[in-house]
Amino acid sequence: MLKFDEKKQRDSINGALNLRHEINKIADQLHAEGYKNICWLGIGGTYASCMQVVTHMKEKTALETFVENAAEYCTTGNHRIGKGTIVVISSVTGSTSEVIDGVRKAQANGAVVIGFVDVITTELAQMVDYEIAYPMNEQLKFFMLADRFMYLAGEFPRYDALYKEMEAHLADALIETEKEADAFGLAFAEKHKDDRMHYFVGAGNQWGATYSYAMCYWEEQHWIPTKSIHAAEFFHGMFEIIERDTPVTVFVTEDSQRVLGERVAQFLPRICGNYTIIDTAEYALDGFSKEFRGDISHLVIRVITNRIDMHLENINCHPMEIRRYYRKLEY
Amino acid sequence: MLKFDEKKQRDSINGALNLRHEINKIADQLHAEGYKNICWLGIGGTYASCMQVVTHMKEKTALETFVENAAEYCTTGNHRIGKGTIVVISSVTGSTSEVIDGVRKAQANGAVVIGFVDVITTELAQMVDYEIAYPMNEQLKFFMLADRFMYLAGEFPRYDALYKEMEAHLADALIETEKEADAFGLAFAEKHKDDRMHYFVGAGNQWGATYSYAMCYWEEQHWIPTKSIHAAEFFHGMFEIIERDTPVTVFVTEDSQRVLGERVAQFLPRICGNYTIIDTAEYALDGFSKEFRGDISHLVIRVITNRIDMHLENINCHPMEIRRYYRKLEY
Numbered sequence: 001m002l003k004f005d006e007k008k009q010r011d012s013i014n015g016a017l018n019l020r021h022e023i024n025k026i027a028d029q030l031h032a033e034g035y036k037n038i039c040w041l042g043i044g045g046t047y048a049s050c051m052q053v054v055t056h057m058k059e060k061t062a063l064e065t066f067v068e069n070a071a072e073y074c075t076t077g078n079h080r081i082g083k084g085t086i087v088v089i090s091s092v093t094g095s096t097s098e099v100i101d102g103v104r105k106a107q108a109n110g111a112v113v114i115g116f117v118d119v120i121t122t123e124l125a126q127m128v129d130y131e132i133a134y135p136m137n138e139q140l141k142f143f144m145l146a147d148r149f150m151y152l153a154g155e156f157p158r159y160d161a162l163y164k165e166m167e168a169h170l171a172d173a174l175i176e177t178e179k180e181a182d183a184f185g186l187a188f189a190e191k192h193k194d195d196r197m198h199y200f201v202g203a204g205n206q207w208g209a210t211y212s213y214a215m216c217y218w219e220e221q222h223w224i225p226t227k228s229i230h231a232a233e234f235f236h237g238m239f240e241i242i243e244r245d246t247p248v249t250v251f252v253t254e255d256s257q258r259v260l261g262e263r264v265a266q267f268l269p270r271i272c273g274n275y276t277i278i279d280t281a282e283y284a285l286d287g288f289s290k291e292f293r294g295d296i297s298h299l300v301i302r303v304i305t306n307r308i309d310m311h312l313e314n315i316n317c318h319p320m321e322i323r324r325y326y327r328k329l330e331y
Numbered sequence: 332m333l334k335f336d337e338k339k340q341r342d343s344i345n346g347a348l349n350l351r352h353e354i355n356k357i358a359d360q361l362h363a364e365g366y367k368n369i370c371w372l373g374i375g376g377t378y379a380s381c382m383q384v385v386t387h388m389k390e391k392t393a394l395e396t397f398v399e400n401a402a403e404y405c406t407t408g409n410h411r412i413g414k415g416t417i418v419v420i421s422s423v424t425g426s427t428s429e430v431i432d433g434v435r436k437a438q439a440n441g442a443v444v445i446g447f448v449d450v451i452t453t454e455l456a457q458m459v460d461y462e463i464a465y466p467m468n469e470q471l472k473f474f475m476l477a478d479r480f481m482y483l484a485g486e487f488p489r490y491d492a493l494y495k496e497m498e499a500h501l502a503d504a505l506i507e508t509e510k511e512a513d514a515f516g517l518a519f520a521e522k523h524k525d526d527r528m529h530y531f532v533g534a535g536n537q538w539g540a541t542y543s544y545a546m547c548y549w550e551e552q553h554w555i556p557t558k559s560i561h562a563a564e565f566f567h568g569m570f571e572i573i574e575r576d577t578p579v580t581v582f583v584t585e586d587s588q589r590v591l592g593e594r595v596a597q598f599l600p601r602i603c604g605n606y607t608i609i610d611t612a613e614y615a616l617d618g619f620s621k622e623f624r625g626d627i628s629h630l631v632i633r634v635i636t637n638r639i640d641m642h643l644e645n646i647n648c649h650p651m652e653i654r655r656y657y658r659k660l661e662y
Contacts, residue, residue: 043563043564043567044564044566044567044568045567045568047564047567055403055407058407058408058409058410059407059408060410061410062410062411064395064411066397069561069563069564070563071563071591072386072534072561072563072588072591075535075587075588075590075591076386076389076390076535076586076587076588077389077390077587078389079389079391079392079393080393080395098563196527196528197527197528197556203403204406204407212568215560215564215567215568215569216567216568219568219569219571219572220567220568220569220571221571223571223572224572225528225558225572226558227556227557227558229546230400230403232374232400232401232402232403232429233374233375233378233400233546235375235657235662236374236375236376236378236546236547236551236657237375237376237543237546237547237550237551237657238546238550238551239656239657240550240551240552240554240654240655240656240657241550241554241555241556255407256406256407256408257403257406257407259406260402260403260406263662266662267660267662270660271655271656271660323571324571324602325570325571325602326566326567326568326570326571329598329601331566331594331597331598
């Protein structure tokens with residue numbers, strides 16, 4: 001299978017799940033000390049991950065928790081971030097200037113910062129109050145932390161049951177999904193390689209991922225224009241420009257917002273002949289109880305879209321690591 | 332001037348400003364009774380207005396205030412909405428199903444709802460706890476309410492000074508801006524009438540308006556594809572697909588996020604030959620102090636884009652009131 005290393009993938013996921021003890025130690029301590037609210041601070045792809053975890057938490061929690069865009073925070077500010085705030089950030093390189101500035105500002109205002117900075121030697125990794133260094137798996141790391149805070153708040157009684165299934169089955173479930181999705185990914189890439197524009201629709205814990213898949217993968221890495229739209233918003237304007245040949249992909253998840261994705265998926269065939277539905281319910285996910293399938297919907301869709309990416313890169317002869325402008329120019 | 336009725340426009344704005352006494356009566360009472368947080372609930376265009384007012388409030392307030400998408404609230408829920416929550420909604424028709432369901436759910440959970448429902452005879456207008464019926468001027472109504480809550484919380488000492496200027500000068504400032512922008516609107520419409528895709532970039536209290544201008548005006552009413560992107564996010568992926576001929580419009584405001592718009596405006600000429608900068612600082616806004624210009628940036632840009640709309644509608648022979656699907660089909 002093109003650019004697929006099963007062992008590496010399994011080790012990556014299981015290694016991330018193993019961070020739970022380290023994550024819990026931090027969460028347990030902060031919970032014991034008491035806190036006022038939790039702010040997920042990011043920009044670009046990490047901002048998207050923040051949106052995902054907040055939607056996930058909203059299903060269960062009465063804690064005050066919110067997303068903040070790092071550049072907006074550095075300009076407009078946010079008076080809710082201060083003493084008693086736990087700020088959570090993630091960074092692959094540790095060098096994103098808006099996040100560095102945002103962390104500095106939050107700390108100056110009295111917040112405590114937990115960082116998932118992959119490179120432990122960076123300034124950002126040194127700045128944060130609690131640092132966990134492990135590559136990739138950003139959403140998984142965020143969700144583990146969120147789940148622990150909700151468990152400690154008495155809002156997630158089935159926490160242990162979920163992580164028992166995660167540790168026993170997540171790596172295999174995702175690996176099998178990716179294998180199963182390979183033929184689909186190839187067919188999709190062949191069909192859409194020349195798209196002048198592609199629409200991606202998503203909801204729930206997949207919304208942030210829909211936004212970042214369109215922007216950080218197709219636009220940034222494949223150089224194909226896209227628009228992402230929340231399934232809830234689809235019927236409030238955007239759908240007027242959809243016609244027979246408009247390429248539209250809908251991500252349907254199994255979390256609380258499944259009905260929003262289903263509504264778009266059911267409507268589209270009436271007005272469009274060039275749509276694709278990617279529904280996590282069509283994948284086996286062996287070992288996962290029905291009640292927990294929604295909690296990993298975004299991870300399931302990520303491995304499916306990864307198959308699209310690998311084939312699109314290959315067919316379009318466009319290596320995903322090249323950039324025109326990003327970190328190539330001063331701006 | 333095409334489709335421009337100066338008297339009607341002046342009366343509309345001054346009539347909206349006159350609502351302040353009615354608005355303040357409600358805000359003063361709720362403040363006196365005490366409340367926990369303020370939720371701005373909307374979908375589509377009203378969701379966008381909610382985003383605008385929350386960004387505006389963030390500059391000043393330590394109150395807990397947030398945006399909630401009505402369809403997401405009806406599925407995922409939000410445990411922060413309950414007893415002690417003031418929910419604010421706006422609706423032109425009073426018939427948007429997601430908002431009706433959202434109001435019902437919020438009230439069942441103990442929240443108090445303030446409605447700006449234009450048609451007082453609708454079910455929605457009857458459902459809300461406090462109703463203010465007045466056509467158009469959605470952002471102005473939201474901002475007046477927000478400003479009053481912040482004033483009462485001791486966070487807006489210059490409140491009276493702002494509204495003195497608003498009542499004396501807002502209508503004229505917007506009318507003069509619209510006249511001044513007419514030639515620009517015509518030239519823009521002629522240049523972009525055939526765009527296959529148009530990018531709109533905005534930040535601050537204009538971000539929600541950027542999102543809805545792209546979606547609710549160009550897509551829904553002109554049937555021209557668009558993508559809106561927050562200026563903070565522009566450099567984090569999307570800009571890779573911009574080339575010489577890509578049509579990009581940047582809205583630059585005078586609120587706290589001005590620097591984010593300026594950053595995009597300064598960078599664009601290096602990679603694009605088909606960009607437009609709409610900067611509120613170029614308009615006189617007679618009678619407004621420098622400190623308050625940012626508070627009306629979104630209103631200033633709205634009348635400028637209105638000139639684009641009127642000419643685009645005319646040139647493209649596409650009446651803005653026609654819809655393909657919205658409320659034409661069941662979905």
